[in-house]
Amino acid sequence: MQKGQINVTTENIFPIIKKFLYSDHEIFLRELVSNAVDATQKLKTLATTGEYDGELSDVAIRIDVNKKKKTITITDRGVGMTEDEIDKYINQIAFSSAEEFLEKYKDKANAIIGHFGLGFYSSFMVSSKVEIHTKSYKNDSKAIKWECDGSPEFSIEEIKKEDYGTKIILHIDDESKDFLEKSKIEELLKKYCKFLPVPIVFGKKTEWKEGKEVDTDQDNQINNTSPAWTKKPADLKEEDYQSFYKELYPMTFDNPLFNIHLNVDYPFNLTGILYFPKIKQNFEIQKNKIQLYSNQVFVTDSVEGIVPEFLTLLHGVIDSPDIPLNVSRSYLQSDSNVKKISSHITKKVADRLSDIFKNERDEFEKKWEDLKLFVAYGMLSDPKFYEKAIKFALFKNTEGKSFTWDEYNTLIKDNQTDKDKNLICLYTSDTEAQFTFIEAAKRKGYDVLVLNGQLDSHLLNHLESKFENTRFTRVDSDVVEKLIRKDEDTTSKLKKEEELDLITVFKSHLPKEGNYIVMFEPMSPNSNPVMITQSEFMRRMKEMSAMGGGMSFYGDLPSSYNLVVNSNHNLIEQIAKSTEEAVKAKLEPIKKEVSSIDSDIQALETLKKGKKEDEIAQEEKDQMDELRKKKDDLNKKKEDVLSEYGKDNKLIKQLVDLALLSNNMLKGEALDNFVKRSVELIEK
Ligand code: ADP
Ligand code: MG
Numbered sequence: 001m002q003k004g005q006i007n008v009t010t011e012n013i014f015p016i017i018k019k020f021l022y023s024d025h026e027i028f029l030r031e032l033v034s035n036a037v038d039a040t041q042k043l044k045t046l047a048t049t050g051e052y053d054g055e056l057s058d059v060a061i062r063i064d065v066n067k068k069k070k071t072i073t074i075t076d077r078g079v080g081m082t083e084d085e086i087d088k089y090i091n092q093i094a095f096s097s098a099e100e101f102l103e104k105y106k107d108k109a110n111a112i113i114g115h116f117g118l119g120f121y122s123s124f125m126v127s128s129k130v131e132i133h134t135k136s137y138k139n140d141s142k143a144i145k146w147e148c149d150g151s152p153e154f155s156i157e158e159i160k161k162e163d164y165g166t167k168i169i170l171h172i173d174d175e176s177k178d179f180l181e182k183s184k185i186e187e188l189l190k191k192y193c194k195f196l197p198v199p200i201v202f203g204k205k206t207e208w209k210e211g212k213e214v215d216t217d218q219d220n221q222i223n224n225t226s227p228a229w230t231k232k233p234a235d236l237k238e239e240d241y242q243s244f245y246k247e248l249y250p251m252t253f254d255n256p257l258f259n260i261h262l263n264v265d266y267p268f269n270l271t272g273i274l275y276f277p278k279i280k281q282n283f284e285i286q287k288n289k290i291q292l293y294s295n296q297v298f299v300t301d302s303v304e305g306i307v308p309e310f311l312t313l314l315h316g317v318i319d320s321p322d323i324p325l326n327v328s329r330s331y332l333q334s335d336s337n338v339k340k341i342s343s344h345i346t347k348k349v350a351d352r353l354s355d356i357f358k359n360e361r362d363e364f365e366k367k368w369e370d371l372k373l374f375v376a377y378g379m380l381s382d383p384k385f386y387e388k389a390i391k392f393a394l395f396k397n398t399e400g401k402s403f404t405w406d407e408y409n410t411l412i413k414d415n416q417t418d419k420d421k422n423l424i425c426l427y428t429s430d431t432e433a434q435f436t437f438i439e440a441a442k443r444k445g446y447d448v449l450v451l452n453g454q455l456d457s458h459l460l461n462h463l464e465s466k467f468e469n470t471r472f473t474r475v476d477s478d479v480v481e482k483l484i485r486k487d488e489d490t491t492s493k494l495k496k497e498e499e500l501d502l503i504t505v506f507k508s509h510l511p512k513e514g515n516y517i518v519m520f521e522p523m524s525p526n527s528n529p530v531m532i533t534q535s536e537f538m539r540r541m542k543e544m545s546a547m548g549g550g551m552s553f554y555g556d557l558p559s560s561y562n563l564v565v566n567s568n569h570n571l572i573e574q575i576a577k578s579t580e581e582a583v584k585a586k587l588e589p590i591k592k593e594v595s596s597i598d599s600d601i602q603a604l605e606t607l608k609k610g611k612k613e614d615e616i617a618q619e620e621k622d623q624m625d626e627l628r629k630k631k632d633d634l635n636k637k638k639e640d641v642l643s644e645y646g647k648d649n650k651l652i653k654q655l656v657d658l659a660l661l662s663n664n665m666l667k668g669e670a671l672d673n674f675v676k677r678s679v680e681l682i683e684k
Contacts, residue, residue: 001157025176028122029063029185030192032074032168033200034297035120036061039078039166040198043137046079052137054164060199060219063189067180070172077165080136083144083156090120090132090146091154123168124150126176133159134166186222192298195227195317229273229317230296233261245275248317249288254278256315257367260352264344268337272318274349278370279313293319306338307345310377310385318345343384350378350388357392365402368394376455380462390466398431398438398448405463412447416484423470424484427451427460436662437475440527444480457543476663477536479564481523492522492567498576499567501587504639505579505646506530506565509656511670515560520567529569530659533562563659575652579645586641590634597631650677 040059046052062075081089123130128150135143143161148154161167178184186202193200200222204215228236228244241259246252256275264270277288289301290312296319304312322337353375357364375393378385394402403411409423416424426441427449428434438448451460451472460472473483481490492499499520510516538560566572604624608616646652657674660666666674 001155003153003155025125026179026188027192028126028170029072029179029188030297031119031122032170033061033063033189033193033196036074036076036078036166036168037196037198037297039076039080042079043077046137054137060201060221062201063185064203065180065182065185067182070177070180072170072172072179072185073167074170075165075167077163078137080141080164080166081132081134081144082136082138082141085136086132086134086144086146086156123170126172126179127170128173129171131169131171132166133161133169135161135164137164189222193223194298195225195293195296196223197225197230197296199223199225227296227317229261229271229319233263236261241273241275244273245315248291249315252288257370258352258356259316260348262318262345262348268320268322268340268344270318270320270322270341270344272316272320274311274314274316274318274345276371276374277313277315279373288315290314291317293317295319295321307342308378308382308385310374310381311345311349313374313377314349346378346382346385347388350385354388354392364392365394368396368402372453373455376453376459380455380458386462386466396450398428398442398450408447408449415445416447418485419487420485421469423467425449425460425470425472426475426483427472428475429456433664434474434476436528436531437480440480441475441483443526446480446484448475457540461540473536474539476533477539478533478562479521479523479531479566480527481521490522490524490568492520493573494520494567494576498580501583501642502565502572502576502579504642505575505649506563506652506656508643508646509649509653510563511660511665513558515558516563517560518563518565520565522568523564523566525566525568525570527566527569528659528662529566529571530655531564531566532659532663532665533564534559535562563656571651571655575649579642579649583641583645587638590638590641594631594634594638597627597634601627601631650681653677654681 040061043052044056044059047056059077061077062073064073064075065071066073130148132146133143134146135141141164143159144156145159146154146156172180182203189200189202199219201219202222203220205218205220206213207216208214224247227247228240241261242255245256245259254277256277258276260274262270262272262274272293274290290303290307291301292299292303292306303318307314307318318341320341322341353364353371372394375389379389379393380386390405392404394404395408396402408425412425413423416426418424426446428438429452431438431450431452441448451457453459464470464472475483477483494502502520503518506518510518538557542557542559601624604620604627607620654674654677657666657670657677660670661674
C-alpha cells in the first residue's frame with residue numbers, strides 16, 4: 001500500500017467544503033453520476049474510433065444503497081482510471097480546482113450556494129470516507145483502490161477487480177444519513193438523472209406479494225436515455241410532443257397549446273422543447289417550470305435570469321452545454337452566452353407564434369384567450385418581442401371578431417378619427433356593466449373592443465406610447481356624443497339660464513359617496529336623459545395608484561364622476577318647464593333684483609374704467625363690495641329656492657337613480673328606496 005499527501009495548502013479542505021455548501025448537499029449524486037456517464041460515453045467514443053475493441057454490452061450505471069453499512073455505491077462500466085490517471089485527475093487536478101474554488105469564493109460563500117463545480121469532491125459533503133475502485137479499459141491495467149477519509153491524506157493500493165470501470169463507495173457520515181433512505185435517493189435520481197443518455201439503474205423493480213413489497217428480477221431503470229428534445233423535429237409527431245410533456249410533468253392533466261422545438265448549434269449549442277401552457281386568468285404560481293439541462297443532466301428549474309421573465313410562463317426543457325452551470329446566479333445573468341441564448345429563445349417564441357398565426361389563423365384565434373396574457377406580458381416587457389407580436393396580437397371586439405392591430409386600424413379609421421386627427425379606440429372592460437354605453441356607441445356606428453385581460457390596462461398605455469395619434473377611451477368615460485370629438489355642433493333645446501337653474505335642482509339629488517359634477521349636454525333625444533360617466537384620465541390614475549403605480553395622490557382622491565343631463569331629451573325639457581313654473585313666483589322678484597344690481601355694478605365698472613387703483617374713491621370701492629355681497633346673497637337665495645324645489649321632485653330623483661342603476665352604482669338603502677319609489681310612481 002502506498003500513502004500520499006494531497007497537494008493542498010489549506011490544512012483541511014473538507015470541513016470547509018461541508019460548511020460552505022450546506023444547502024445543496026444533494027448535488028453530490030448528480031456530480032458522481034455525471035462522472036460515471038462521462039466515463040461511459042468516453043468508452044463508447046473509443047469504441048467507434050476503434051481504440052477500444054472489447055465488449056460494450058452492459059453500460060448501465062448502477063446505484064446501490066446499503067443502509068446497514070451506511071454506504072452508497074455508484075458503479076459504472078466506463079473507461080476507468082489507471083494509477084497515473086488517479087494521481088492526475090483525482091489527486092492533483094480535482095483537488096486543485098476545489099481549492100481554487102474555495103480560495104475564490106471564501107468571502108461570498110452564501111452567494112454561491114447553489115450551483116458550483118466541485119465535481120468529485122462534492123462527495124465529501126456527505127461522506128466520512130470515500131473509496132474509488134477502478135480499473136482502466138486499457139489492456140493489462142491493474143485494478144486499484146484509492147481511499148480518503150477527508151483529511152488531505154489518501155492511500156492507494158492494488159486490488160482484485162474483474163471488470164473495467166469504476167465503483168465509487170461513499171461512507172455516509174452521521175449528519176447525512178437521510179441519504180441512506182431508498183426513497184430519498186430515488187427522488188434525487190428522478191430529479192437529476194431522468195434524461196441521462198446512459199441507463200441509470202437503481203436496484204430492482206418491486207412488486208407486492210402477500211402483503212410485502214419484494215424485488216423482481218427486472219432492473220429499476222430511472223431514466224429515458226433519449227428524451228424527445230434530443231431527437232430531430234422531423235422524427236417527432238404531435239403525439240410525441242404531447243407524451244413528452246406528460247413525461248416532464250406527470251401531475252398535469254391539461255394539454256399544452258403549442259410547442260417549439262429549439263435546435264441551434266451555432267453560435268451556441270442549444271436544444272430543447274418549450275410548451276405554451278394554458279395560462280389561467282390569474283398568474284398562478286407556476287408549478288410546471290422550465291427545466292434546464294446540461295448535456296441531459298438536470299441542473300435547475302429556476303431559470304429566472306436565463307430566460308426573460310415573461311418566458312418563465314412557458315413550460316418545457318432547455319439543454320445547453322454552453323450555459324455555465326456551476327456558477328452563481330448573478331454570474332449567469334451577466335454572462336454573454338446566457339444573454340444570447342435568452343434573446344434567441346425570445347425570437348424563436350415570437351417566430352413560432354407568428355408562423356401559427358400566418359398558417360393556422362383559425363387555430364390561433366381559438367387559442368388566443370389562453371395565449372393573450374402571455375403575449376401581453378411579452379409585449380410589455382420586451383421591445384423585441386413587441387415588434388413581432390404587434391403583428392399577430394389579436395384585439396377582440398364586442399361582436400367576438402378578432403383583428404390584428406393593423407386590421408383594426410383600417411376598420412375604425414374613417415369613423416373613429418376625431419377632429420384633432422387622433423384615432424380613438426373605444427373599449428369596454430366589462431360588457432355587462434357597461435352595456436348601456438356599448439349600445440350607445442354601437443348605435444353611433446362605433447366599434448368597441450373588449451379589453452378585460454389582466455394586463456390590458458397596461459397594454460393600452462403601452463400602445464398609446466407607441467402610436468402617437470392613438471387614444472384608448474373606455475365607452476363609459478363620456479357620453480357617446482363626446483367620446484370621439486368631431487366638429488358637429490348640436491344645439492341645446494334649453495336656454496343657458498334654464499340649464500344653470502336645473503344644475504342646482506339636480507345637485508340636490510347627488511349620492512353622498514364620490515364627487516359629482518353636474519353638466520348639461522345637447523345629446524340626441526334618443527339617448528338616455530341622465531348618464532353617469534367617469535373621465536378616462538381620472539379613472540386610469542386611480543387604477544394605477546391601486547396597482548401601486550406611484551400615483552398615490554390620485555388614489556387618495558374620492559372617485560369623481562360626471563352626472564350628464566341630456567338637454568335635448570323630452571323628459572328634461574318637461575322638467576325644465578315644470579321647474580320654471582313651480583319656482584316662477586319665488587324666483588321672479590329675486591331675478592329682477594339681481595338684474596338691477598347687475599346694472600348698478602355695470603354702471604360702477606364704467607366709472608372705474610381708465611382709473612388706477614389708488615384713484616378710485618374709497619366710497620366707490622365700498623359700494624362695489626356691498627353690491628357684490630348683495631348679489632351673492634340673492635344667488636344663494638335663488639339656489640335655496642331651487643334646491644328646495646328639487647328635493648321633493650321624485651321624477652328627478654328617479655332619473656338620477658336610473659343613471660346610477662345603469663352603472664351598477666345603486667346599492668343598499670338607495671336601491672331599496674328606488675324600488676319603493678318606482679312602485680309608488682307606477683301606482684299613480
Ligand atoms: P470534471 O468531471 O469536471 O472533470 P470531477 O472532479 O468531477 O471534474 O472529476 C475529475 C476527473 O476525474 C474527471 O475529469 C475524470 O477524468 C476522472 N473521473 C471522475 N470520475 C470518474 C469515473 N467514474 N470514471 C473515470 N474517470 C473519472
Ligand atoms: Mg465531474
